[in-house]
Amino acid sequence: MKVVTPKEMAVMDRHAVAAGTPSIELMERAGHACAEVIKVDLDEKAQIIILCGPGNNGGDGLVIGRSLIEDGYTVHLFLTADREKLSEDSQISLKRLEDKNIPIRTLQDDADLEDLSLIMKRATHVVDAIFGTGLVDKEIPASYNRIFDLVNDFDREKIAIDIPSGLRGDIGLTIGNGIFADKTIVIQNYKTGCLLNDGPDYTGDTILIDIGIDENSIPNEKYYTQESDLKFPQKRKKNTHKYDYGSVVVIAGSKGMSGAGILSIEGALKSGGGLVTCYVPQDIYIPVVARAPAEALIKTYDCNITSDDIKHDRKKVILIGPGIGRAKNYSFILEHLLEGSLPVVIDADGIHHLAVVVDSLKESKTPVVITPHFAEFSKLIDVPREDILKDPIGYGQKFAMEYQVVVVLKGYRTMIFGTNGEIWFNSTGNPGMATGGSGDVLAGMIAGIAGQNVNLFEAARAGVFYHGKAGDYYAEHFGQSTLTAHSIIESLKYVLK
Numbered sequence: 293m294k295v296v297t298p299k300e301m302a303v304m305d306r307h308a309v310a311a312g313t314p315s316i317e318l319m320e321r322a323g324h325a326c327a328e329v330i331k332v333d334l335d336e337k338a339q340i341i342i343l344c345g346p347g348n349n350g351g352d353g354l355v356i357g358r359s360l361i362e363d364g365y366t367v368h369l370f371l372t373a374d375r376e377k378l379s380e381d382s383q384i385s386l387k388r389l390e391d392k393n394i395p396i397r398t399l400q401d402d403a404d405l406e407d408l409s410l411i412m413k414r415a416t417h418v419v420d421a422i423f424g425t426g427l428v429d430k431e432i433p434a435s436y437n438r439i440f441d442l443v444n445d446f447d448r449e450k451i452a453i454d455i456p457s458g459l460r461g462d463i464g465l466t467i468g469n470g471i472f473a474d475k476t477i478v479i480q481n482y483k484t485g486c487l488l489n490d491g492p493d494y495t496g497d498t499i500l501i502d503i504g505i506d507e508n509s510i511p512n513e514k515y516y517t518q519e520s521d522l523k524f525p526q527k528r529k530k531n532t533h534k535y536d537y538g539s540v541v542v543i544a545g546s547k548g549m550s551g552a553g554i555l556s557i558e559g560a561l562k563s564g565g566g567l568v569t570c571y572v573p574q575d576i577y578i579p580v581v582a583r584a585p586a587e588a589l590i591k592t593y594d595c596n597i598t599s600d601d602i603k604h605d606r607k608k609v610i611l612i613g614p615g616i617g618r619a620k621n622y623s624f625i626l627e628h629l630l631e632g633s634l635p636v637v638i639d640a641d642g643i644h645h646l647a648v649v650v651d652s653l654k655e656s657k658t659p660v661v662i663t664p665h666f667a668e669f670s671k672l673i674d675v676p677r678e679d680i681l682k683d684p685i686g687y688g689q690k691f692a693m694e695y696q697v698v699v700v701l702k703g704y705r706t707m708i709f710g711t712n713g714e715i716w717f718n719s720t721g722n723p724g725m726a727t728g729g730s731g732d733v734l735a736g737m738i739a740g741i742a743g744q745n746v747n748l749f750e751a752a753r754a755g756v757f758y759h760g761k762a763g764d765y766y767a768e769h770f771g772q773s774t775l776t777a778h779s780i781i782e783s784l785k786y787v788l789k
């Protein structure tokens with residue numbers, strides 16, 4: 293399923309119209325489909341306020357109002373702009389309401405706002421159809437901000453249509469303030485702004501509705517990962533042995549951070565890796581051996597280790613970085629590894645050391661994946677974090693293509709950038725997973741999956757998906773507060789089958 297920017301949605305919209313579906317028909321479909329979703333939670337005592345803005349988002353609100361009223365619900369409809377300012381399709385929708393003698397008020401002055409706030413006291417639901425994907429990046433008039441504040445103070449169900457008002461549909465940042473919805477009914481495709489930055493906090497739960505617009509009218513670029521998209525796990529042959537499912541090398545750990553390697557080993561083993569060898573510095577060898585799973589081999593290394601040194605034993609992939617620290621210089625190990633032929637996963641402090649030799653990525657012939665969070669990515673590409681937040685898709689895509697490296701940019705909805713420009717938004721995971729060691733498990737999982745003859749891009753998509761799904765499994769059963777990196781490892785067996 294594609295993820296689209298508001299501009300791309302508008303292109304899809306125009307194609308649908310050119311292909312023969314009038315835009316007012318799209319609005320009818322959107323409004324009725326939203327009304328069906330809203331009705332599921334309504335009982336006969338429900339009182340629904342619908343706030344309709346000047347554009348087609350407001351037009352959707354008008355159709356929702358008509359649909360709910362026709363079904364006998366109590367609805368209070370408000371326009372936030374003068375009738376003359378409504379879009380063409382909204383004017384038609386307004387006329388269809390008026391033809392049925394359905395009353396609708398316009399919010400013009402303080403007295404109207406006072407009325408709205410009185411009605412809110414007895415309302416059960418507020419529907420936000422003020423601004424959708426047509427919100428332009430310019431200051432929103434103060435009168436709107438007062439409406440947003442009133443809605444945010446409403447303590448019952450707040451439902452946004454398509455995207456919460458005030459939130460930018462492209463980058464998930466607000467212009468001034470915005471409406472915090474409990475639920476957002478997303479029309480046709482997820483907008484990038486629902487998934488980026490503050491988007492998920494404003495949208496609340498999301499429900500996608502289909503109004504029959506074809507997503508193939510825009511180029512293939514951004515997708516929302518569904519389990520059925522993944523090429524992992526693969527069916528295992530019967531005539532097989534452990535080397536068919538591994539052998540993963542993990543270079544991890546340093547004094548004070550001996551646990552990182554262990555978490556990566558477990559991530560690799562529990563995602564099906566057949567054999568894991570972990571290289572640790574001499575000074576943490578004993579604690580790591582004492583705590584590592586019995587299935588893993590633990591070896592020591594010095595700073596001259598090369599891909600050739602670790603190539604025997606049919607090794608398939610190398611993970612470097614979890615817990616290696618910044619005290620020693622790993623840059624030249626990275627250079628060696630990138631000159632070799634085994635795929636490399638670079639995580640955590642590995643990314644810090646990579647920054648010094650970043651150009652060797654361009655010369656490298658072996659597949660590479662890096663797994664930075666935003667701060668690590670900002671340092672690597674030497675662009676302030678705030679700038680990246682305003683265009684994470686652009687920066688991630690540019691780096692992945694220019695340096696020919698798969699980038700796993702970690703966040704609530706982690707993005708996986710392919711070297712061909714493709715971007716996959718992960719659909720699993722929860723804030724409880726923002727916990728120490730979670731990234732070590734993920735890096736181990738990506739390496740563990742890549743070891744099973746899965747290419748690095750696919751391994752990254754699958755690793756991120758199942759890592760999130762395991763975290764979601766734990767959170768569903770036990771909540772987010774007690775979720776640790778080990779909870780993810782322990783939950784993997786329930787979600788990765």
Ligand SMILES: NC(=O)C1=CN([C@@H]2O[C@H](COP(=O)(O)OP(=O)(O)OC[C@H]3O[C@@H](n4cnc5c(N)ncnc54)[C@H](O)[C@@H]3O)[C@@H](O)[C@H]2O)[C@H](O)CC1
Binds near residue numbers: 455
């Ligand atoms: N294909 C679809 O997904 C369909 C979507 N529909 C709905 O239409 C909206 C998008 O409608 P559009 O008219 O393009 O934009 P909006 O309603 O979001 O807003 C435009 C409206 O708002 C004014 N405005 C814009 N920015 C600002 C600002 N910063 N301050 C003040 N005012 C602003 C602008 O002047 C316009 O008046 C989409 O989200 C769906 O809900 C269709 O109904 C069906 C097809």
Ligand SMILES: [K+]
Binds near residue numbers: 420456457
């Ligand atoms: K809205």
